[in-house]
Amino acid sequence: MKSPCIAACKNQGGICLGCNRTMEEIIQWRHLSDDQRETIIDSLQGKITTHQCPSCGQNAQCDIAAGKNHCWCFELEQRDTSSMENNDQCLCRKCLTSLPIE
Numbered sequence: 001m002k003s004p005c006i007a008a009c010k011n012q013g014g015i016c017l018g019c020n021r022t023m024e025e026i027i028q029w030r031h032l033s034d035d036q037r038e039t040i041i042d043s044l045q046g047k048i049t050t051h052q053c054p055s056c057g058q059n060a061q062c063d064i065a066a067g068k069n070h071c072w073c074f075e076l077e078q079r080d081t082s083s084m085e086n087n088d089q090c091l092c093r094k095c096l097t098s099l100p101i102e
Helices: 023-031 033-043 095-096
Strands: none
Touching: none
């Protein structure tokens, strides 16, 4: 089974600092189809993107912007985005994880 795990696991408010998957994605991984796992891996690698992260400029994925009714970021502990100048767009997983938890 293909996995983005790099064996550097640490839960940082709902997201793994090693592979950047949410805890829910990790828990459900073995139950997902190959296509579902591939989609998550492609998103983590920036191959599937909806916009550029307003903080670092890298590819970012917002599931809501992609037409879904639930986004991966809903699984995380709430972050303090008050220091962000423009928080109209979602941050990438790495930048969102680096923000303090509220």
